[in-house]
Amino acid sequence: MELKVFKDTIAAYGGRWETRLELPVETEILIPDYLPAVFKIVKCMMEPVVLQNRVSGGRWHTEGYLRCTVYYQSDEPGCRLYRTEQKFAFEKTVELPAGAYAEGPAQMWGEPEYCNCRAVSEHRIDLRGAYILCGAVSAIKECELLTSLADCGVEQRTRELSGLQRVAAEEKTITAETTILLPDAGDAILDIGGTFALGNVTLQTGQASVQGTLQMQVCYQPADSEELTVRQKEIPVQQTVEIPGASEEDSCVAWGEVTACTLTDSDGTGEVNLAVVWKLHLEVWHTATRTVVADAYSTICQTQTVQTACKLLHKTADLAETISVVLEDDLPDSDVTVKGCFVTLGAAVPVPIETKEGVPQIRLSGKGTAHVLCADARGELTCYDKPFVWQPEGSWNGVPGDACVSMNASVNRITSSKNNAQLRVELEIQTTGALMQAAAAEALCEVELGEEYADGNDGPALYLYYAREGERVFDIAKRYHARAKDLVAANHLESDGKAPQDLTTETACLLIPAAL
Numbered sequence: 001m002e003l004k005v006f007k008d009t010i011a012a013y014g015g016r017w018e019t020r021l022e023l024p025v026e027t028e029i030l031i032p033d034y035l036p037a038v039f040k041i042v043k044c045m046m047e048p049v050v051l052q053n054r055v056s057g058g059r060w061h062t063e064g065y066l067r068c069t070v071y072y073q074s075d076e077p078g079c080r081l082y083r084t085e086q087k088f089a090f091e092k093t094v095e096l097p098a099g100a101y102a103e104g105p106a107q108m109w110g111e112p113e114y115c116n117c118r119a120v121s122e123h124r125i126d127l128r129g130a131y132i133l134c135g136a137v138s139a140i141k142e143c144e145l146l147t148s149l150a151d152c153g154v155e156q157r158t159r160e161l162s163g164l165q166r167v168a169a170e171e172k173t174i175t176a177e178t179t180i181l182l183p184d185a186g187d188a189i190l191d192i193g194g195t196f197a198l199g200n201v202t203l204q205t206g207q208a209s210v211q212g213t214l215q216m217q218v219c220y221q222p223a224d225s226e227e228l229t230v231r232q233k234e235i236p237v238q239q240t241v242e243i244p245g246a247s248e249e250d251s252c253v254a255w256g257e258v259t260a261c262t263l264t265d266s267d268g269t270g271e272v273n274l275a276v277v278w279k280l281h282l283e284v285w286h287t288a289t290r291t292v293v294a295d296a297y298s299t300i301c302q303t304q305t306v307q308t309a310c311k312l313l314h315k316t317a318d319l320a321e322t323i324s325v326v327l328e329d330d331l332p333d334s335d336v337t338v339k340g341c342f343v344t345l346g347a348a349v350p351v352p353i354e355t356k357e358g359v360p361q362i363r364l365s366g367k368g369t370a371h372v373l374c375a376d377a378r379g380e381l382t383c384y385d386k387p388f389v390w391q392p393e394g395s396w397n398g399v400p401g402d403a404c405v406s407m408n409a410s411v412n413r414i415t416s417s418k419n420n421a422q423l424r425v426e427l428e429i430q431t432t433g434a435l436m437q438a439a440a441a442e443a444l445c446e447v448e449l450g451e452e453y454a455d456g457n458d459g460p461a462l463y464l465y466y467a468r469e470g471e472r473v474f475d476i477a478k479r480y481h482a483r484a485k486d487l488v489a490a491n492h493l494e495s496d497g498k499a500p501q502d503l504t505t506e507t508a509c510l511l512i513p514a515a516l
Contacts, residue, residue, distance in 0.1 A: 002152070003298075003449055004149065010288075010312075011143075012140070012310045013311040013404070014139035018137075019094060020134050022133075023066060025129045028124055029068070029085075035084065037122035040073045040380065041072045042081065044070045048064060050063075053106055054105060055101055058098075060094045062092050062133075065088055065090065066087070069085045070117060079375045080188070081188075099140075102138040102169070106135045109349070110346075112132075141310075143310045143445070144445055146443070149447065152298050152449055153299040153301070154297070157293070158293055159441070162287060163288060164286070166285055168246055170282045171282075174239060174277075178235050180274045181271050182218060182220065182231055184224060188221040192219075193258060196237070196256030197214075198254055199211035199212045206242060206244055206246055207241060208246060211238050214235040214237055214258070216274065218230070218274075228340040233274065239280060243282060251287075251315075253282075254283075256278055256279065256281065257279055258276060260277040261277070281408070285436075292443040293443065293444045295478070299482065301452050301453065304450065305447050307443065309440040311402070317394055319364075319431050322430055326426050327423070331384065331418060337375045337418075341372045343371070344369050345368045345390075345410070345411055348392060349366065349405065350362045352399065364391060364394075365389060368389075370414075370425045372416055386423070386425065390409075402439075403438075404438070405433070411429055413428040461513065462512065466507075466509050469507045476512070487512060
């Protein structure tokens with residue numbers, strides 16, 4: 001008689017592969033003739049805008065541009081600030097190590113490495129710097145596991161494995177248009193940005209419907225004032241995205257980010273057209289459940305088994321929350337006036353934390369910088385940078401390598417002020433997404449039968465075994481090469497219709513019948 005073996009392959013979590021790419025910048029920025037000449041550079045910032053981001057065929061390809069923004073003052077009296085920018089294109093293709101990887105966008109984040117900016121002449125700025133772009137790709141480990149065994153007196157204990165699998169990931173670039181009232185703005189636009197507030201996501205077969213709001217902000221100095229003025233405009237959004245493989249039973253993680261904005265003065269009345277280019281990110285997760293063989297033996301033959309660890313992702317936390325951050329520090333000059341503040345925000349990544357119990361734990365932590373604009377009595381502007389760390393609430397058991405973070409964070413409120421010489425910045429960070437963590441489960445991947453046991457007709461037909469509380473009936477039967485169902489029947493251990501192999505015993509003396 002031949003042992004019948006049934007197998008199935010499970011796409012398990014294989015860890016995260018990460019890399020760091022250096023994006024060097026060496027360029028000149030020419031100031032248009034309609035803008036005043038450069039007298040003092042106040043601040044230079046670099047921010048990546050990713051246009052393509054895809055993992056496919058063992059390669060990760062990304063392209064886009066670094067938006068290099070320079071704020072400067074002219075030699076005119078007062079605290080007027082001017083802005084110019086340059087786009088510095090990049091394109092990178094990375095060969096991934098041998099293995100299988102989740103198709104779709106990679107997780108990306110980064111931070112400036114250094115930035116040197118100087119005025120070469122009144123209308124020319126020299127910029128030298130580098131930006132570190134980080135990418136993380138989820139690896140897939142193909143685990144071939146036993147799902148069922150039959151014949152040859154085989155006894156098996158099964159278990160159910162359940163975990164999340166990312167079945168689809170899409171990024172869609174969308175354009176939205178509206179009008180916004182900007183009286184006396186002129187050419188003094190300092191910043192146009194925004195965030196996407198997610199309303200709800202509804203999954204249907206092969207598509208996702210997303211509702212939310214683009215919350216846009218335009219920062220400028222009116223022609224008759226040196227104060228920074230912020231105008232806001234909300235744009236309702238409703239989008240349907242085709243996602244092959246999605247179903248109503250799946251769950252979806254969604255967020256959006258604004259990548260570009262354009263203002264066009266239509267009629268000179270102060271109401272201008274605002275065109276917004278933004279990107280919608282969607283990840284669809286499916287809960288897969290499989291029944292596998294956790295342990296097995298034969299009542300007829302010697303049995304050798306091989307176990308393997310199969311890691312599956314489980315949702316640990318919902319990361320939709322509002323995080324308040326308060327920054328306080330002494331200003332180098334107590335006589336300056338705080339004019340306003342910009343914030344650059346880095347992504348939150350899993351980091352280990354120390355625990356007294358010795359159980360490894362992680363939490364999510366991200367970096368950010370508040371760029372505070374201050375003016376002295378002469379009207380000269382200086383940018384004071386205040387770095388900070390922001391962290392979502394919560395900590396979780398595990399290690400960083402087993403964490404999969406699908407999250408976006410954006411700043412939706414900033415206030416800055418000072419009391420005497422002390423600076424105070426308050427900001428709110430809005431996050432959306434989910435934290436998944438991998439948990440290992442043991443299952444059989446191989447089984448092999450050896451020689452038959454010696455004829456037991458001359459041996460005892462019944463054994464006595466003093467079981468300890470919590471022992472599994474299956475393990476006791478395996479020790480004596482007996483059938484688990486015979487042990488259950490002989491000791492009247494049936495309970496609530498549970499399979500005999502799953503029962504555990506209390507402290508008791510059990511009858512162990514020999515296998516027939």
